[in-house]
Amino acid sequence: MKTKISTMIPVVKPRINVITLGCSKNIHDSEVLMGQLRGNQMNVTHEAEDLDSNDIIVINTCGFIDNAKQESIDTILQYSQLKDEGRVGKVIVTGCLSERYKPELQAEISNVDSFFGTNDLQNLLTTPKHFAYFKIAEGCNRPCSFCAIPLMRGKHVSKPVEDLVREAKFLAKNGTKELILIAQDLTYYGLDLYS
Numbered sequence: 072m073k074t075k076i077s078t079m080i081p082v083v084k085p086r087i088n089v090i091t092l093g094c095s096k097n098i099h100d101s102e103v104l105m106g107q108l109r110g111n112q113m114n115v116t117h118e119a120e121d122l123d124s125n126d127i128i129v130i131n132t133c134g135f136i137d138n139a140k141q142e143s144i145d146t147i148l149q150y151s152q153l154k155d156e157g158r159v160g161k162v163i164v165t166g167c168l169s170e171r172y173k174p175e176l177q178a179e180i181s182n183v184d185s186f187f188g189t190n191d192l193q194n195l196l197t198t199p200k201h202f203a204y205f206k207i208a209e210g211c212n213r214p215c216s217f218c219a220i221p222l223m224r225g226k227h228v229s230k231p232v233e234d235l236v237r238e239a240k241f242l243a244k245n246g247t248k249e250l251i252l253i254a255q256d257l258t259y260y261g262l263d264l265y266s
Contacts, residue, residue: 085125085160086114090150092143093133095253097166099204100189101131104165122153127161134168134223143168151182165189167223189224201248207235208254220255227256229264 087108091101101117108115119126128150132143143166153159161184169176170188177186189209210225211218239250254260 084112084114085127086116086119086123087127087129088119088122088159089115089117090128090130090146091118092131092146093135093139093167095204095251096206096255097131097133099206099253100166102204104129104131122158124157124160126159127163128154128159129163129165132164132166132168134166134171134219140168147176147180147183151180154182163187171219171223201246203242203247203250204253205235205239205242205250206230206253207257208260211255212259213256224255227259227263229259229261231264232261 087105089101089105091097105115105117130143130146130150132147133139134143147162147164150159150162154162162182164176164183164186165188167189169186173186173188176183208227208229210227211220212227214221242250
């Protein structure tokens with residue numbers, strides 16, 4: 072009797088390399104995205120320098136001030152060039168710049184695989200385990216002439232206290248000792264929910 076030997080080649084999942092630009096809110100958003108991906112058994116890294124031709128690059132952009140916009144555009148162009156050279160597999164752009172300028176970016180940088188905005192993310196820390204950025208609200212209602220945050224992140228929306236307590240307990244259980252509260256306007260927290 073002959074024994075059949077399997078010749079199947081194992082499928083290697085591509086690595087997802089998340090690049091974070093901008094403020095602590097973007098760090099938080101990247102952490103949430105990475106947590107979601109890891110929860111789906113994806114191979115995820117943060118700002119790895121050793122690139123692979125199968126890597127999927129996710130660039131979390133900033134669009135707040137001109138220097139940040141330029142850094143985001145330069146980073147997108149850098150990884151788009153690497154994609155054209157076959158040194159990375161895909162380039163995906165997210166974050167504030169993508170939220171605000173998606174049509175313009177799609178028209179000007181056509182080899183990016185996809186663009187999406189600021190509200191499509193969700194639980195892991197790239198910060199040291201003892202502290203965590205803790206987002207309590209998103210967006211802003213103030214129409215400051217120098218700021219585009221309401222255009223990019225929308226109106227102020229507070230997270231309910233019950234959700235925050237549940238998240239804080241989860242983080243504490245996993246070793247977090249310090250929470251750094253973040254939002255576009257911390258002083259506005261709860262006015263939309265609790266007056």
